[in-house]
Amino acid sequence: xxxxxxxxxxxxxxxxxxxxxxxxxxxxxxxxxxxxxxxxxxxxxxxxxxxxxxxxxxxxxxxxxxxxxxxxxxxxxxxxxxxxxxxxxxxxxxxxxxxxxxxxxxxxxxxxxxxxxxxxxxxxxxxxxxxxxxxxxxxxxxxxxxxxxxxxxxxxxxxxxxxxxxxxxxxxxxxxxxxxxxxxxxxxxxxxxxxxxxxxxxxxxxxxxxxxxxxxxxxxxxxxxxxxxxxxxxxxxxxxxxxxxxxxxxxxxxxxxxxxxxxxxxxxxxxxxxxxxxxxxxxxxxxxxxxxxxxxxxxxxxxxxxxxxxxxxxxxxxxxxxxxxxxxxxxxxxxxxxxxxxxxxxxxxxxxxxxxxxxxxxxxxxxxxxxxxxxxxxxxxxxxxxxxxxxxxxxxxxxxxxxxxxxxxxxxxxxxxxxxxxxxxxxxxxxxxxxxxxxxxxxxxxxxxxxxxxxxxxxxxxxxxxxxxxxxxxxxxxxxxxxxxxxxxxxxxxxxxxxxxxxxxx
Numbered sequence: 001x002x003x004x005x006x007x008x009x010x011x012x013x014x015x016x017x018x019x020x021x022x023x024x025x026x027x028x029x030x031x032x033x034x035x036x037x038x039x040x041x042x043x044x045x046x047x048x049x050x051x052x053x054x055x056x057x058x059x060x061x062x063x064x065x066x067x068x069x070x071x072x073x074x075x076x077x078x079x080x081x082x083x084x085x086x087x088x089x090x091x092x093x094x095x096x097x098x099x100x101x102x103x104x105x106x107x108x109x110x111x112x113x114x115x116x117x118x119x120x121x122x123x124x125x126x127x128x129x130x131x132x133x134x135x136x137x138x139x140x141x142x143x144x145x146x147x148x149x150x151x152x153x154x155x156x157x158x159x160x161x162x163x164x165x166x167x168x169x170x171x172x173x174x175x176x177x178x179x180x181x182x183x184x185x186x187x188x189x190x191x192x193x194x195x196x197x198x199x200x201x202x203x204x205x206x207x208x209x210x211x212x213x214x215x216x217x218x219x220x221x222x223x224x225x226x227x228x229x230x231x232x233x234x235x236x237x238x239x240x241x242x243x244x245x246x247x248x249x250x251x252x253x254x255x256x257x258x259x260x261x262x263x264x265x266x267x268x269x270x271x272x273x274x275x276x277x278x279x280x281x282x283x284x285x286x287x288x289x290x291x292x293x294x295x296x297x298x299x300x301x302x303x304x305x306x307x308x309x310x311x312x313x314x315x316x317x318x319x320x321x322x323x324x325x326x327x328x329x330x331x332x333x334x335x336x337x338x339x340x341x342x343x344x345x346x347x348x349x350x351x352x353x354x355x356x357x358x359x360x361x362x363x364x365x366x367x368x369x370x371x372x373x374x375x376x377x378x379x380x381x382x383x384x385x386x387x388x389x390x391x392x393x394x395x396x397x398x399x400x401x402x403x404x405x406x407x408x409x410x411x412x413x414x415x416x417x418x419x420x421x422x423x424x425x426x427x428x429x430x431x432x433x434x435x436x437x438x439x440x441x442x443x444x445x446x447x448x449x450x451x452x453x454x455x456x457x458x459x460x461x462x463x464x465x466x467x468x469x470x471x472x473x474x475x476x477x478x479x480x481x482x483x484x485x486x487x488x489x490x491x492x493x494x495x496x497x498x499x500x501x502x503x504x505x506x
Contacts, residue, residue: 016033017088017310018031018087018088019310020090020091021306022051022093022109024051024094024095024152024176025051025173026046026048026223027046027051028044029043029045030304030307034314045079046223048271050271050275051069051095051096051151052176053065053179054066055095055098059102060102061102074112076113081114081115091119091128092118092119093302094171095151097403118402119404122171124399124402125150126156127167127305127399132304132305132307133300134159134161135305137298137300139217143160144217145215145217145290146159147221147283147286148225149174150173150174151173152171152176153170153172154286166209166213170203171202172198172199174276174279175278177199177282178276179278180195180198181195181277186258187257187260196285197285199281199286200289221302224283226297228283231268237249241295244287244292244293247280260273283295320399323398327392327393331392335372337450339371342368345367345442345445348445349364349367349439351462352438357434358438370440370443376393386415394410404429408436412436412439412440416443416444416447419495420444437499441499441501448489448492452484459474459475460475461473471504472505472506473506489503
């Protein structure tokens with residue numbers, strides 16, 4: 001990514017954006033300023049936290065690693081604490097996915113930063129890596145292979161322009177591989193051979209389809225591949241990127257050196273030495289499985305992808321909208337019914353949003369997506385379709401959504417009908433429960449009012465909130481003309497009780 005990259009729209013007001021990648025090996029932060037159609041990088045920070053090396057057998061963090069991580073986040077937080085929430089994106093990858101049950105660490109980390117942390121899936125990580133790489137390259141028309149070796153996972157992508165065509169996230173990284181085969185720092189010929197074989201086994205299910213798709217250029221991102229590139233060029237084994245021959249020479253050299261302490265190259269920092277052998281083993285397996293002759297390095301990576309994702313949202317080009325629309329199309333959603341439900345839900349929200357402390361822009365967005373997908377489970381069966389739909393939303397790969405946001409959308413789909421089970425809120429942070437209940441209630445009422453799927457416009461309905469009381473006011477005589485709706489409202493009274501809400505209507 002260049003220091004000054006042109007954008008599509010003018011912006012005369014300076015705006016600072018920040019992106020933080022909480023990786024399994026290092027924490028990275030990048031800060032940019034958006035002004036006058038330019039994104040200018042103004043700050044970069046990196047600290048080798050090695051989070052993956054501090055995981056206990058019960059998927060928690062050792063105290064030493066926890067302190068090191070929180071100290072780093074305190075320093076990062078000082079830089080970004082005063083930025084508004086919508087100008088900062090912080091994502092956690094493989095290691096934070098593993099320790100999600102350690103709620104105390106996540107809470108402490110968010111407090112140290114002063115901003116929320118999103119935990120993303122491996123596939124979402126791969127998409128963002130590709131986005132960052134794509135914006136760092138001048139060749140936009142060719143099909144490329146992108147490889148990113150992180151501390152706990154390796155992402156492999158084939159894409160063209162800014163669009164990924166194939167995404168995979170493999171459960172192997174430079175830290176985990178080094179711990180498994182080179183934990184004591186000893187680099188033996190047998191250990192290197194076993195490490196490469198283990199990585200090839202991870203690649204085995206995917207290599208054929210990647211070869212068939214093909215590419216014109218192989219690009220590596222991340223610190224591991226950059227370090228390997230710098231090392232082979234420093235040693236004079238390659239004059240342009242990483243060649244297959246130079247990678248073999250590096251692998252053989254590491255075996256001859258016998259121990260990580262003996263690695264003595266200017267291009268290899270002290271914090272990179274303990275995990276270099278694991279990274280070399282993974283890259284060697286990638287070269288072998290995909291028959292790569294040469295790989296170049298890109299300065300763009302996950303954090304740059306996050307910045308461009310933010311720019312897309314600022315410019316109202318939100319990948320999440322495209323994702324939801326794609327899901328609706330794939331599962332043949334009745335778009336007219338979805339629109340009717342959304343119109344009524346939005347009208348109700350406009351009346352009570354302030355009283356219920358709902359941020360209008362966010363509430364409107366979630367109601368739009370939930371209305372569009374509330375019937376997605378019908379593709380499986382009508383019986384319990386709200387449960388089927390919630391499952392599809394939570395466990396599908398949804399580009400642009402963090403795992404938490406997928407869970408939130410899943411809860412709205414799950415709770416749009418039948419009994420309102422508060423157990424459905426499990427897995428969401430407690431501070432999100434009230435918002436989920438309130439948005440789900442608005443969605444439920446709208447779905448109920450459009451049960452007939454009539455194309456006639458819904459009546460003007462007033463709604464008022466008084467503590468836990470939800471009051472609906474219908475036009476005079478309307479309920480008498482719609483006895484089925486009155487019956488449904490009587491049933492809804494019982495369904496809302498577990499949510500702590502009382503419903504009345506007139």
